[in-house]
Amino acid sequence: MFEATAQNRRNRKVEGLFRLLFLWMTCMLILPVALILGVLIVRGGPAISWEFLFSPPTNGMTAGGILPALVGTVWLVVVALIASVPVGVAAALYLSEYAPDNRLTRAINLAIINLAGVPSIVHALFGVGAFVIFFRFGTSILAASLTLAVMTLPVVIVATRESLQTVPLAFREACWNMGATRWQTIRKIVLPNSISGILTGVILEVSRTSGETAPIMFTGAAFFLPFLPQGVLDQTMAMSLHLFVISTQVPDVPEHMPFGVALVLISMVLAMNGISIAFRVYLRGRKKW
């Protein structure tokens, strides 16, 4: 009575085939990550030491450590965050909570998508023109960070907007019907319930910012500078540019050094991603509706 027809059997076979195909493709995704990490740990691991992390490069960057680059990257990321997070969150709040569906809004959305698609080297040239020359910040942490901020703004806006939109419309409507303004609704209901998602977006921005090379190489990152920056108008070394420099521009660098730099850089990024995942898990555990 319930015999499978030929068609049933065929469907079942095809179903199994596609499942295997998708699983295979997903495993392919893990492969490069595992290889990159593996190679970096095996070949860069021996370079890592306290001295490597906490002393400046010496002997024309063929020996010593990476302290100025490490500190410089932290400077660049922090200043970029200070510049981009307030602007990005405010823009996302406007777009998600206030903006009517009109031509201006559509134009802004288009601008965000396009900003996200601009190649980083073009951002670098923009940074030189706008921040280094026009605003006279010179090649400095400030100019480089602002360039990074402009570049990562779409990430912050999109992440924040998505996070805001996870808060159900019904909550907003309930508040509005009580006589709450949009801002009161944002402050009392929307922001408290989306802040973890926004922080996740910010952390992802950090991990992206810390690895960028092109936008900072003309705007504030130095080839070699054995001192730590004293303020935002100083130039600085940065991990990403340092990696590029010792891999391609400096002769006789021992092989483990660039791998060591890459390992430190990727560890920073992975640590940031780890924090972001922990946030999301925490958020899920505290779900309020």
Place this chain on the structure above:
Amino acid sequence: MTSPAPEIAAGDYAVEVEDLAIRYHGKPALSGVTFQVQRNEIFGIIGPANSGKTSFLRAINRMDLMTAGMEVSGSVRVEGRDVRSWRNPYALRQRIGVVFPLPVGLPLTIYDNVALSSRLRGTRRKADLDVIVERCLRRAALWDEVKDRLDSLGSLLSGGQQQRLTIARALSQDPSILLLDEFSIAVDPVTTMRIEEVLAELKSEMTIVLVTNLVQQARRLAARTAFFLTGELVEVTETEAMFEGGAQDPRTTAYVEGKFG
């Protein structure tokens, strides 16, 4: 068959609607609606889905300002004053409590849910808020069930409890008009009866507009009932007469007898 309406001064109406029409993105949802709701009346609105009942409620508290594409024409007067003449629509909405079909417990504690409206209006003193929270929860017949866990989340209460929480929250606005939009859709019958008792008591203090999908609920509570059908007001009649075959329009009789809808 209609008896002449008793003389009522204009100011005695809680809501007066004249030639009201509502459109969404140019598409009509309701048109040509004219009637009055008296003060301290429970006024029922019945009608099948998409008849314009919810749109009507949204026009009363000017939610058209918060809804993309919603246009309202004609006039809506609340307590004698055209709602569009309120320069501050937030003040208007504070005077009008709204309860939705699906209970919306905000993701705040039970206490904060009920205290929210007062806080939005600038009440900060804990002692004042305590009084308001207890009074409103008692009147919504929820106090005894939640008094020991006021600091747990309102959005995690059961459906029936959340709906009473939203009624307590609406009462905390100290409203002169209460709009209920099919409040019993997600509520069990026992809770529905308790809420109906609460509404009957509240009538002495405020005007209640009760949109309902249950015609018998209108019969139990409302003195007069309006029948909406596909974006038009068919009639407004004394509720009892409507159920006793005294409706002016045969479609109304067919609807209340369950022949369609």
